Amino acid sequence: MMLAISVCSLFVVLGIAQDLSVPSTWREPSTSRSLSERITISQAATNSILPQLTSNNGQFNGIGYWQSANVWSALAIQDEVIGSTTNEAAVTNGLNTAFSLYSDYDQFGVGHFISPMTAYLISIFTIKQFGLILVLRWWATAAVYAYRAYGDTNLLAHAVAVWNHVTTYVVTPAAASSGTLATKSFTVSGTCDGVTMAGGVFWRSTTDDQGINSITTGLYVTLSAYLGEIYGDSKYTNAAIASANWIKNLNINSGDIVLDTVNGHDCTRSPSSWLFTYNSGKYIEGLSVLGAVTGDAQWTNLMLDIVAAAVKSSAWEGTDGIITEGASPSSNNDDVGFKAIFIRGLHETFTRSASNTNLQGLIRSYIDVQYNALLELADNGSTYSSAWNGPPQSFTTWGQLAALDVLVSAIDTNN
Numbered sequence: 001m002m003l004a005i006s007v008c009s010l011f012v013v014l015g016i017a018q019d020l021s022v023p024s025t026w027r028e029p030s031t032s033r034s035l036s037e038r039i040t041i042s043q044a045a046t047n048s049i050l051p052q053l054t055s056n057n058g059q060f061n062g063i064g065y066w067q068s069a070n071v072w073s074a075l076a077i078q079d080e081v082i083g084s085t086t087n088e089a090a091v092t093n094g095l096n097t098a099f100s101l102y103s104d105y106d107q108f109g110v111g112h113f114i115s116p117m118t119a120y121l122i123s124i125f126t127i128k129q130f131g132l133i134l135v136l137r138w139w140a141t142a143a144v145y146a147y148r149a150y151g152d153t154n155l156l157a158h159a160v161a162v163w164n165h166v167t168t169y170v171v172t173p174a175a176a177s178s179g180t181l182a183t184k185s186f187t188v189s190g191t192c193d194g195v196t197m198a199g200g201v202f203w204r205s206t207t208d209d210q211g212i213n214s215i216t217t218g219l220y221v222t223l224s225a226y227l228g229e230i231y232g233d234s235k236y237t238n239a240a241i242a243s244a245n246w247i248k249n250l251n252i253n254s255g256d257i258v259l260d261t262v263n264g265h266d267c268t269r270s271p272s273s274w275l276f277t278y279n280s281g282k283y284i285e286g287l288s289v290l291g292a293v294t295g296d297a298q299w300t301n302l303m304l305d306i307v308a309a310a311v312k313s314s315a316w317e318g319t320d321g322i323i324t325e326g327a328s329p330s331s332n333n334d335d336v337g338f339k340a341i342f343i344r345g346l347h348e349t350f351t352r353s354a355s356n357t358n359l360q361g362l363i364r365s366y367i368d369v370q371y372n373a374l375l376e377l378a379d380n381g382s383t384y385s386s387a388w389n390g391p392p393q394s395f396t397t398w399g400q401l402a403a404l405d406v407l408v409s410a411i412d413t414n415n
């Protein structure tokens with residue numbers, strides 16, 4: 001009896017609650033394609049999107065600025081996985097071009113290259129519509145992936161510059177206690193639901209915008225954890241921990257899925273039905289890096305909880321496991337790019353989980369479900385619909401963007 005109780009509490013203490021089994025209802029959770037075939041498929045998809053590049057601004061026709069950063073991310077990770085430099089020139093040029101054109105990758109900031117009148121018009125019309133502070137970080141993480149792939153310290157410096165810039169939009173402990181943050185014009189709420197708001201990150205630079213969301217905060221966790229890992233500097237690691245705690249304590253639902261937004265002034269929340277793959281996906285990535293950097297098992301355990309829930313969530317997939325979020329054959333929208341972020345986060349976690357074969361097996365199977373759907377239901381030659389259940393269609397830049405991370409990850413997660 002005593003033994004049974006202590007074994008039971010041991011399981012609770014260690015957090016061994018996750019079900020990492022592969023559902024029997026998933027469609028084709030494995031692949032027999034060879035490594036060389038998987039590399040060929042991925043590079044063919046890359047070659048099909050590169051003609052959409054506008055070389056003078058580092059962006060792609062048909063998708064938004066943040067989505068373009070994620071094309072560069074996928075290409076860099078592909079080279080990192082294969083150990084090749086096939087896409088190095090394109091990636092490096094794209095990131096350098098955007099960085100030199102827009103200070104700190106800040107496309108909507110006021111730089112020397114635009115007139116005061118243009119700056120004024122942008123300040124009225126554009127910044128209201130775009131998540132400026134959010135967007136910078138997509139480019140900064142692309143620069144980190146490119147640094148990992150190519151060892152280019154100039155690109156790493158871009159990521160540091162962005163980190164310094166966006167850190168001014170993080171709720172510090174001082175801001176949480178005084179209610180004042182220099183970049184914001186309103187009183188910041190020190191706590192919401194009895195939990196400190198320290199570590200939350202505002203997603204827009206507009207002084208009166210009050211939204212703090214999980215994707216902006218999760219990107220900050222991830223960027224900070226990567227920089228902490230690369231530099232061994234606790235200022236980055238501590239920033240990652242504070243922001244990881246914000247999501248952990250404030251913005252995860254009872255089913256272990258990451259929620260969207262909390263208002264930094266009045267604590268109102270986005271609807272509980274706002275469940276998007278990328279919120280959980282980016283946080284999973286940040287937690288897996290943070291767990292490795294700190295050696296603190298709480299982050300790895302939290303990551304396991306969220307992975308186990310997210311790959312089986314009915315919020316974005318059917319019982320066959322194929323992601324249905326962001327299926328948009330006729331027009332681009334932000335949601336189209338979310339699932340790529342989710343898959344990339346799972347892939348990063350896979351690479352850091354060699355000691356957990358159940359977790360690796362679950363992630364491999366999940367990515368193979370998406371891979372087989374793309375190659376059998378959504379493909380037209382080397383181009384892919386954003387509707388992963390199909391049917392195939394003519395090339396769209398957004399459909400291609402969404403597919404890249406699956407094709408790249410499947411190179412690495414299969415044998």
Ligand SMILES: *[C@@H]1O[C@H](CO)[C@@H](O)[C@H](O)[C@H]1NC(C)=O
Nearest residue numbers: 380381383391392393394395
């Ligand atoms: C495949 O792409 C080609 C070229 O863009 C297009 O003409 C064709 O209609 C597409 N096939 C399907 C099934 O949509």
